[in-house]
Amino acid sequence: MTSPVEAMLAILREEGVTRVFGNPGTSELPFIEALSGAPDLEFVLGLHEGSVVAMADGYARATGRPAFVSLHIAAGLANGLVGLLNASRSRTPLVVTAGQQDRRHLAIDPMLTGDLIGLARSAVKQTFDVRHGHELPVMLRRAFAAAVRPPAGPVFLSIPMDVLLETDPVPVPARAVLAPPGPASGIPQLATMLTGAQRPAIVAGDGVGREHAVAELVAVAEALGATVYHQPMYDWMNFPVTHPLYAGPLGVTAAAIRERLDVHDVVLIVGTHAFMAHHYTPGPLVPAHTRIAQLDADPAELGRNFGIELGLAGAVRESLGALATALAGPVPGAADRIATAGRFAEAARASVSAEALARYGPAPMDPLAAAHAIVAGLPPDAVLVEEAITTGVLLRQVVTLDRPGSYVHTVGGGLGSGIGMSIGRRLGDPTRPVVAVLGDGCAMFGLQGLWSAAHHKVPVTFVVMNNGEYRTLKDTLDRWGSASSARGRYIGLDLAPPELDFTRAGAFFGIRSERATSADHLAELVAKGAADDTPTVIDVPITGHPSTTA
Structure with missing residues (x-):
């Protein structure tokens, strides 16, 4: 028995929070105040709640445990909603709290109060409205359990200030230890379906990376000789990108997805949330003639957006391991498919690399050359945190990092996460260098995060792709907008003038900053920053949209 706030600290420790x-x-x-007497619980300060939630997101991904977040009442929660939406979409487990106003004067609508539960509800998987001191330990335990239960995600607790001031002792419930989830049923049927395929394919979703199942998926793909695609806009490194069977990510429209899968007779979709598209195109997501099997830890994902012949609910890693065992015998045609796919994959990578190298030159750099130079400067154990939108698409074409956890993104779409997420990723695993590749617009959304990197001395290399515009919006407008007019239709899509100089932004926060003068210089700066023990900002001038550079 202890006070509510001390019970809170005890539960945080037992849940692995540091x-x-x-x-x-x-x-x-x-x-x-309670944390001041708990030196084993470090408080990581962010100057804006968007950066705070993004740091927690990156940290949870690195540690594999729920991260704990403390926001300030209604306004702070509102500032953090973008990060919570990202975490929900990316299935990141977070336990998020905010202090409600003192219950004794809630009736008179005091300053700063608000409907915290109502604000949070649409951005998290579950909410807890703490009303009494004895409820806090029980609800906090429930929150940690809910955050990791498939589908994982952020949960929220509203805690009135006076509850934390109570001194009456409350019981602390013991932590519930659950048996790990097991493999799905139906593995023999799935093995039979896949071994009968002539042109099998696998879509590797982010559930593979989240559940540390990359090795098991590789074993399944090699047993079948199956072509492997990343899900659209993937968040994790779910399959080695230099593997002979890897064919790149699927597109971001239903038409593009359908076109890539059309050549396959059987497709296994593993660990994808909603198998989503971004831009609308008419027609179904998958070809009508293609037989679809789907495996996911969340039963609600099975057949959610299209019909499936076989759906399996179970732990992704254990299920893929069982499937690999079931496919242990030689599958007819697998060796030939691997050899053929390898030749195509090697030629495609060589072609893209040659094109990028041909574009090397002084700043402002060609975006493909800049992406290639960044990859050239990365150490083999690096983690690449990407929030660069258009340059991110190019990075995915040239990246060569194969180690699980090497690529971090958020498919949630809320801008400004990259700086904070890279800080949290490095705090969660200090053994691997972290390089964040950021669009200039994205960087401006989360610029306050640089203060946390400097203050907490987190050695992250922040590479800002500076084209002075929202290029992805211009590209989309060019594809789908009216053909009439030119420069004048890009209203609100330019960030210059004035020129954004991110070396000045880095210097403002006390971070060493340099501007890349060429592609070769950029590769050198990335390698230097990744090897250093202090944060670095690299400003990378790249060419912009044709209408603004002509």
């Missing part, structure tokens, strides 16, 4: 990510306010001060 860092609290937050931006404090008045309604959280009792919790902050």
Whole structure:
């Protein structure tokens, strides 16, 4: 038995929490005061709640455990909603709290109060409205359990300030230890379906990376000789990108997805959320003639957006391991398919690399050359955090990092996560260098995160692709907008003038900053930054949209 706030700290320790990510306010001060007497719980300060939630997201991905976040009342929660939406979409487990106003004067609508539960509900998987001190330990335990239960995601607790001030002892429920999830049923049927395919394919979703199942998926793909695609806009490195069977990511429209899968007679889709498209095109996501099997830890994903012949719900890693065992015998045609795919994959990679090298030159650089130079400067154990939109598409064409966890992105679409996420990723695993590749627009959304990198001395290399515009919007407008007019239709899509100089931004926060003068220089700067023990900002001038550079 202990006070509610001390019970809270005890549960955090038992749940494996060693860092609290937050931006404090008045309604959280009792919790902050308690942390001052808990040196084993480090408070990681962010100057804006968007950066705070992004740091926690990256940290949870690196550690494989729920990250704990403390936001400030309604306004702070509102600032953090973008990060919570990203975490929900990316299935990142977070336990998020915000201090509600003192219950004793809620009736008079005091300043800063608000409907915290209503605000959070659409951005998280579950909410908990703590009303009494004895409820806090029980609900906090439930929150940690809910955050990791498939589908994983952020959960939210509203905690009134005066609850944290109570001194009456409350019981602390013991942590529930659950048996690990097992493989799906139906593995023999799936093996039979796949071995009968003439042109098998696998779509590797982010559930593969999240559940550390890359090796098992490789074993399945090699047994079948199956072509492997990443899901659209993937968040994780779900399959080695230099593997002979890898054929790149699927496109971001239903038409593009359908076209890539049309040549396959059987497709296994593993660990994808909604198998989503981005831009609308008419027609179904998958070809009518293609037989579809789907495996996911979340039963609600099975057949959600299209019909499937066989759906399997179970732990992705254990299920793929069981499938690999079931496919242990030689599958007819697999060796030939691997050899053929390898020749095509090698030729495609060589072609893209040659094109990128041919575009090397002084700044402002060609975006493909800049992406290639960044990859050239990366150490083999690096983690690449990408929030660069158009340059990110090019990075995925040239990246050669194969180690699981090497690529981090958020498919949630809320801009400004990259700086914070890269800091959290490095804090969660300090053994691997982290390089963040950011669009200039994305960087401006989360610029306050640089303060946390400097303040907490987190050695991340921040590479800002500076084209002075929202290029992805211009490209989309060119594809689907009216053909009439030219430069004048890009209203609100230019960031210059004035020129954004990110070396000045880095210097403002006390971070060493340099501007790349050429593609070769950029590769050198990335290699230097990744090897250093302090944060670095690299400003990379790249060519912009043709209408603004003509």
